[in-house]
Amino acid sequence: MPPRLRPATLGDAPALTALLNEIDTIEIGRPETDLHTVEADLKNPEFDLGRDSWLAFEGDRLVAYGLLWDDSGDERIDVDLYVLPDQQAAAEHVVGALEARALEKARENGAERAVVHLHLNVRPTLDTGLIQARGWEVVRRYHVLRRPLDPASDSVPQVPAGVRVRACATEADRETVHALYQASFADHFDFQPRGYGQWLNDIDADGLDWSTVWIAGTGDLGDAGFLLARDDREAMGWIRSLGVLREARGRGLGGFLLRHAFAAFAARGRTEVGLGVDTANTTGAPRLYGRNGMTVHYAVDTWEITLS
Structure with missing residues (x-):
């Protein structure tokens, strides 16, 4: 039946x-x-x-x-x-x-x-x-990574010289994060351009604590990177996305934002943090996460079919 x-x-x-x-x-x-x-x-x-x-x-x-x-x-x-x-x-x-x-x-x-x-x-x-x-066939693999947190060792990192960071506090800041997301992920596998309102729906903006979203910049480039995290998952703190503009890569913004998020989660009493990453990512993200103590929790395959 x-x-x-x-x-x-x-x-x-x-x-x-x-x-x-x-x-x-x-x-x-x-x-x-x-x-x-x-x-x-x-x-x-x-x-x-x-x-x-x-x-x-x-x-x-x-x-x-x-x-x-x-x-x-x-x-x-x-x-x-x-x-x-x-x-x-x-x-x-x-x-x-x-x-x-x-x-x-x-x-x-x-x-x-x-x-x-x-x-x-x-x-x-x-x-x-x-x-x-x-x-259907497999076309890509992703890893969900995780890392234990300890408030004694995951303290707020020193801001690199020439870098500034701020929390996402205003509507203009949210629009900045959206623009940075669109620009920094544009070359990633399976990226789909999304308007500001669509992106707010995607991230469940009404349920997001915007104090766990940060923007980093430099004196010469202005706002050049962001990290969007969530602290509403029961299992662990979650980093939904971390992006740095192509022209700002190699200046330590990504690593700084990552450690900044670790410290924020640890201060909130979290004992673990996780994120997802494309294993074929060409920006160096998997190596960055590995250098900062993140290990594989589980793996996910993208399956594809073309219908006509």
Whole structure:
């Protein structure tokens, strides 16, 4: 008997959080999904949950979840898929729905094809043979890194000569961080340009403590780097993004901002901090994080399919 499918609603957030934490525990050894994170996705005004989300049930039991979003406004479409290990038949139904909607969405954008990306743990609860048989393949790998924190050793670092740093305190500062993000990540794999309002939705700006966002600059270049962190995850402090303009790289801004965030998290009583990084990043970010004591927590593969 095929699973029962229906769209998600905001009221499903607690059940979805429980499902994702059950999957977290299987894949990485502990639950790391927070209710507010799931709610932020479901409340994002850019999602049409009625057309772009799918819940699969075995009886009354929620067993799989799919979500589609379109950051590009063109052919590039992203999807999420979560499934319990004993529910691969449900996963196949959700994958089929995701693929069909991805192609429909890309064509609504005026594109002739859909290039779809799905991020999965390297040891996922999904049987990857299922998606390989449909034409999906791995195109990139990311690492989620983590580092222990100690207030005794993670003190506020000395500001390098010629560098200044400030917290993101005003609307103008937020606009600066957005501009720095767009410029510093423009050459990164899978980067999608986003307007200011779209970016605020992406980072769940209404739920963000902006005192954990910092801007660094130099006398000759002005504002040239930023770090955006979050202190609302139960599992650990989280660095969502760290960027430095190309012309400012090599001056120590990235390392300084990273250590500045470590000190801020340690002062708040955090014992661990994490972030995600593209293993093929060409800016030197993986080496920077390794030099500053960050180690691999788990790995995630980007799977891709082209539909036409």
